[in-house]
Amino acid sequence: MRHAAFLLTLCAGMLLSLAASAQERAWVQIEAQPTLTQAETRARAYAQVFPDVAGFRMTSGWYAIVLGPYSPDAGLARLAQLRSENLIPADSFIAAGQQFRQPYWPIGADPAAQPVQDFTAPSEAAPEAAPPALAPGDLPAIVETPLDGATDNAQAAPAETAPAPAETDMPAPLQPAPALPDETLAEARQSESRLTRSEREELQSALKWFGHYTAAIDGAFGPGTRASMAAWQAANGYDDTGVMTTAQRAQMLDELARIEAELGLERVTENESGIEVDLPLALVEFDAYEPPFVHYREKDDSGLRVVLISKPGDRAALNGLYDVLQTLRDVPASGDRILGERSFSISARNGDTASYSFAELSQGLVKGYMVIWNPADPALEDRAARAITAIGASFQPIGGRALDPGLVPLDDGVRRGLLAGMEVRRPTVSRSGFFVSATGDVLTTTDVLQSCSRITIDRDTDAEVAAVDEAEGLALLRPTRPLAPAHHAGFADDLGRLGREVAVAGYSYEAALPAPTLTFGSLEEVTGLSGETGLARLGLAAMPGDAGGPVIDATGAVLGMLLPGGAPEGRVLPDGVAFLRPADRISASLGTQMTLRSADRNGALSPEDLTEVAAAMTVLVSCWK
Incomplete structure (x- = not known):
C-alpha cells in the first residue's frame, strides 16, 4: 500500500508540475484574422520585424498572430516595451493560449513546443509603460469571440495594461508596415x-x-x-x-x-420575388413591390437605383419584357442590345441616364435586374460598374417562384401609364409606313422626321434615313439590320376609275394599338383641289397616325402613300378629305434608290385576306428625341 501511495503522490506531483509549466507560458497577441490567407500574410509581414512570431487557429475559428512564448513577467514587459515604441497595435494583450489550437506559423513548426523566453525592458522605457507583474496563476482568461470588423484582436485585454477598445475600433496598422516578400x-x-x-x-x-x-x-x-x-x-x-x-x-x-x-454589399434574400443577390445597401434601400418589379430607390442621394425583375413566363414573355423595357425613360435609345434564346442584356445611355438591364428565362420563370445611374458623375460611374459586377456575380433565382402579380393592387390605368412604377419613354411622334423591298426598306412621310435622335420601325428596329424628297413629302428608311417582311408593296400602274373603293392601312392611334387598322373610303379625284398633278383626293376619314401608310385597292395593289392632312393657311377642309401621293410620282422620286415592284393583280381579295396583306406590309414609324 505504501508503494501505491508513493506512486500516486509522484504522479500527482508530475501533473501539477506540468500544469504549472503550462500556466507559465504567456503570448503577446497582436492580431487575429478571419481567414488563413489573411493571417499568413500578416504573420509573414510581422516576421520581417520580430523573430518570435507564431500563429494558431483558435476555437472561435479565427487565426491568432502572437509573439512568444514568454514567462508571464517577460510577456508583460515585452508587451509594454512594444507598445511604448508603437510597434504593435495599441489593443494588443497577453494571451495564456488556452484557446489556441493548430499552429499555422511558422510553416511546418510547432511554436507551442518552444521554450519560454525571458525579456527585460530597456532602462529608457517609460516607467508607466511597465505594468505590474502577474503571478503565474494571475493570467486573465481570454474570451475569444470575434469582434465585428476586420479582426477579433483585442478580445479581453487586462484592465491594468490597456483599456478595452470599442467594438468598432480597428487595430492600428504596423508603423511602418513591413514589405511582404513573395513566394516561390x-x-x-x-x-x-x-x-x-x-x-x-x-x-x-x-x-x-x-x-x-x-x-x-x-x-x-x-x-x-x-x-x-x-x-x-x-x-x-x-x-x-x-x-x-x-x-x-x-x-x-x-x-x-x-x-x-464602399458599396455596403450585403446578401439580400428576396423571398417574394424568389431572388437572392448582393445589393449595394450603402447606395440603395428597399422602396416598393410593383409586380413584376421590386424597386430599390437611391439612398442618401447616392444617384443609383436598382430594380429586380421577377415574373412567370416563357420565351414570348422574355421577348415581351425586352420590348417593354426599351419603352422606359430609364432605358435610353442608344447603346448595345443583345437578345438571345434564353436571355437578354441592354446597356443604354444618353447624357442624363445610364442603365444596365439583364433578364434570363429558366424553368418557366423570367428573373433579372436593372441598375440605373447618372453617367455625368465619374465617381458614380465607377460605383455603378462595381455594383453591376457584384449583382451579376451573386444573382441567383431561389425557391422556384416569381413575384405574385396580385401582391400590390394596381389598376389598368396605372399599369399602362407607369408600367408598374416606371416612367414610360414615349416617342415624340409616330406615323405609318410600309415595306417596299424584301430586305425591309420602308416608305413613309417626312412628317415623322422631326429632329429625331433615333428612328424605329415597329418600336424596336432602328432605321436610318436613306433618301428624302421634301417636295413630294417622301422618306425612304433603311433598317440597321436586314428584315424579312412577310409581304412588301406591289404598286399599281394607274389609279383607276373615280369612285372606286380604296382603303388606307395605318396606325391611326399611333403607338396606342399593337397593329394597324384599315380605314375604307373612295377615290374622289386624280388631282388636287386646285387641279395639281401628282396628287389624288380621297373621300376617307383618316387620322394623323395614318399618314405614310399605303393606300390600296381591292386587289391589295398599292395606289400610293397617304399624305398628312391639312389645308392651305387660313382654310379648314371638311371632314373626310385626304390626299395620296400616286405610285408613279413615288417611282420617279425614288428611282435612283431602288426599283419598286409592280403589283400582281389576280382579282379582288376577300376582306380577311385584304386585311392580312395590308397588315403584313404596314409598319409603325417612330421618332425619338
Missing part, C-alpha cells in the same frame, strides 16, 4: 494546401466577382479555377502560373473587402 511556386503550393474548404470557396467567389471565374463555387481547384487564377494574375501584372501566392490571395481579398465596404 513551391511555397505558394504549400501555403495553398493548408487552405480550408471555406477559404477555397472564398477565393473562387472573389475570382467570380472580378469576372475571371464562372463555374460552381465548390472549393475544388480544378482546371477552371486554375485558369481563372492565371487570368487574375495576368490582369494584375503577375506571372500567370495559375497558383496564387499568399500575398496575391490577400491582395485580391483585401481589394474585394474594400469594395464591399
Whole structure:
C-alpha cells in the first residue's frame, strides 16, 4: 500500500508540475484574422520585424498572430516595451493560449513546443509603460469571440495594461508596415494546401466577382479555377502560373473587402420575388413591390437605383419584357442590345441616364435586374460598374417562384401609364409606313422626321434615313439590320376609275394599338383641289397616325402613300378629305434608290385576306428625341 501511495503522490506531483509549466507560458497577441490567407500574410509581414512570431487557429475559428512564448513577467514587459515604441497595435494583450489550437506559423513548426523566453525592458522605457507583474496563476482568461470588423484582436485585454477598445475600433496598422516578400511556386503550393474548404470557396467567389471565374463555387481547384487564377494574375501584372501566392490571395481579398465596404454589399434574400443577390445597401434601400418589379430607390442621394425583375413566363414573355423595357425613360435609345434564346442584356445611355438591364428565362420563370445611374458623375460611374459586377456575380433565382402579380393592387390605368412604377419613354411622334423591298426598306412621310435622335420601325428596329424628297413629302428608311417582311408593296400602274373603293392601312392611334387598322373610303379625284398633278383626293376619314401608310385597292395593289392632312393657311377642309401621293410620282422620286415592284393583280381579295396583306406590309414609324 505504501508503494501505491508513493506512486500516486509522484504522479500527482508530475501533473501539477506540468500544469504549472503550462500556466507559465504567456503570448503577446497582436492580431487575429478571419481567414488563413489573411493571417499568413500578416504573420509573414510581422516576421520581417520580430523573430518570435507564431500563429494558431483558435476555437472561435479565427487565426491568432502572437509573439512568444514568454514567462508571464517577460510577456508583460515585452508587451509594454512594444507598445511604448508603437510597434504593435495599441489593443494588443497577453494571451495564456488556452484557446489556441493548430499552429499555422511558422510553416511546418510547432511554436507551442518552444521554450519560454525571458525579456527585460530597456532602462529608457517609460516607467508607466511597465505594468505590474502577474503571478503565474494571475493570467486573465481570454474570451475569444470575434469582434465585428476586420479582426477579433483585442478580445479581453487586462484592465491594468490597456483599456478595452470599442467594438468598432480597428487595430492600428504596423508603423511602418513591413514589405511582404513573395513566394516561390513551391511555397505558394504549400501555403495553398493548408487552405480550408471555406477559404477555397472564398477565393473562387472573389475570382467570380472580378469576372475571371464562372463555374460552381465548390472549393475544388480544378482546371477552371486554375485558369481563372492565371487570368487574375495576368490582369494584375503577375506571372500567370495559375497558383496564387499568399500575398496575391490577400491582395485580391483585401481589394474585394474594400469594395464591399464602399458599396455596403450585403446578401439580400428576396423571398417574394424568389431572388437572392448582393445589393449595394450603402447606395440603395428597399422602396416598393410593383409586380413584376421590386424597386430599390437611391439612398442618401447616392444617384443609383436598382430594380429586380421577377415574373412567370416563357420565351414570348422574355421577348415581351425586352420590348417593354426599351419603352422606359430609364432605358435610353442608344447603346448595345443583345437578345438571345434564353436571355437578354441592354446597356443604354444618353447624357442624363445610364442603365444596365439583364433578364434570363429558366424553368418557366423570367428573373433579372436593372441598375440605373447618372453617367455625368465619374465617381458614380465607377460605383455603378462595381455594383453591376457584384449583382451579376451573386444573382441567383431561389425557391422556384416569381413575384405574385396580385401582391400590390394596381389598376389598368396605372399599369399602362407607369408600367408598374416606371416612367414610360414615349416617342415624340409616330406615323405609318410600309415595306417596299424584301430586305425591309420602308416608305413613309417626312412628317415623322422631326429632329429625331433615333428612328424605329415597329418600336424596336432602328432605321436610318436613306433618301428624302421634301417636295413630294417622301422618306425612304433603311433598317440597321436586314428584315424579312412577310409581304412588301406591289404598286399599281394607274389609279383607276373615280369612285372606286380604296382603303388606307395605318396606325391611326399611333403607338396606342399593337397593329394597324384599315380605314375604307373612295377615290374622289386624280388631282388636287386646285387641279395639281401628282396628287389624288380621297373621300376617307383618316387620322394623323395614318399618314405614310399605303393606300390600296381591292386587289391589295398599292395606289400610293397617304399624305398628312391639312389645308392651305387660313382654310379648314371638311371632314373626310385626304390626299395620296400616286405610285408613279413615288417611282420617279425614288428611282435612283431602288426599283419598286409592280403589283400582281389576280382579282379582288376577300376582306380577311385584304386585311392580312395590308397588315403584313404596314409598319409603325417612330421618332425619338
